[in-house]
Amino acid sequence: MRNEERLFNLLNGIVLTCILLAVLYPLIFVASASISDPLRVMRGEVLLWPKGITLEAYNRVFSNDEIWTGFRNTLLYASTGTLINLVMTILGAYPLSRAGLPGRKWVMMFLLVTMFFGGGIIPSYLVIKSLGLIDTYWVMVLPGAVSVYNLIVMRSFFENIPSELHEAAAIDGSSQTRLLMTIVLPLSIPILAVMVLFYGVGHWNAFFNGLIYLSDSDKYPLQLVIRQILINSQMQQMMDQSSESAATQLLMAESIKYALIIVTSLPVLLLYPLLQRYFVKGMMIGAIKG
């Protein structure tokens, strides 16, 4: 019995450690390769730790105007977009969390239908077009203003706030708006944090709307900019055409890709562990009630 228990723990620990390393390795490799001498990366000398440390790749990434434009645009889309998301989600979730709302079931149906059926890419495109949103900043924040899933998660959280608080406030003559602002929202900080993370990361990583609705490269979000470099290898402007040989450029190109992956992913990877405690709770609410 004791032995079996110990063997089980040992095996479980070993397998999980292997999984841990398998997930971690590509990330460590990218980080190491991004600060290593490109020649030694290409020769296959860099397998885990950096060799011949240089920050040249980061230098080129940060001196590129397009990347800065992408960062600026994405920050704009992520901040206004997340704000709109939060306000809209609260406006939907709060009334739907109140048992007394007339037609509550019908409104829920109205929202849930959109989770399982939609007009599709082309009819949506035509709507955006007839609204005149093509190639505007708004097209990056309005079409995804509310996620039904997140709305349900938030509604479930609101429903768990004791109804005595509502009753007490109603007796005192508080309006619904006041109630929301002074009692419900301050009690909902954890779920609001989760929403900021989910919506915020969504905007940071958004690619599809930019691809379809934007043609003006000054408005391109970060992901669209880095796609050109990472996947299509278009980065002539980061090379010194006059003094660098084609071979050096090729080497540098790979280095720049590693650095770019780090630069664009690090903000999110650093932010999320801080909120992990909250979002696991948030996911659980959604899983049980959804």
Next chain:
Amino acid sequence: MLLPVMLYFLIFHYWPMYGVQIAFKRFSPAKGILGSDWVGFANFDRFFNSYYFNRLLINTVGINLYELAVAFPIPILLALMINEVRSARFKRTVQTVTYAPYFLSTVVLVGMLTVFLSPTTGVVNHILSWFRIEPISFMTEPSWFKTLFVGSNVWQTAGWGSIIYIAALTNIDPHLHESAMIDGATRMQRIRHINIPGILSTIMILFILQVGSMMSVGFEKVFLMQNELNREASDVFATYVYRSGILGAQYSFASAVGLFNSVVNLLLLLVVNRAARRISGNSLW
């Protein structure tokens, strides 16, 4: 208070549903949605008879079956294993690390595949060369596409996908485990007879959702991994809609493809949901 939200869904979700009627029309921007001429099922006919239809169907369903066989069970196993870890610190570390890739963008993920798998500079081909294996051009080789797609999905989402099962596992009544231990049940026996039955309804619900989307593969990742050389294995309904509709401006035809796709998905979902309710008593609604 609800008004802005209702308005949003009307404009951005129900208006496109109304607009999907162009699938049965010959849409001309000058005449508008209502004014365009009806053509019945002509667009659908053209699609079913086109050279691409079989290829799109095989690729889309193929990727989904591959996902169902490989990517679906892994988060369940991971959750069962994480649930057995006794050290709180190790548990937290495993969770933090395995969730992390979920937060990477699709562009970054495909970018990583591209650099790792490059036939000239990639680390994977370097390692293969130690075993005297000739460099493989993974990203342009059609036979590798589905494996790369599913494999990288596992790396990116297995940890995240396990959260929901871990949540279900923590909801299992601890008394069950206590009385099983008194009866001398081993860890494996308790996993088999308490934990797995305890999360079975969660598994069923996610299974229904997965099968319900059998006819669709997310656009972004396929699109980013796609190139002229691997297209025979990578072309799916969503990328075809994008090419014919957005790039080719054949709005009616592409809408028909999209509509066919979502109707089949909806029907699948309804059928699987009903079957699951009959067999196991679990269903979405």
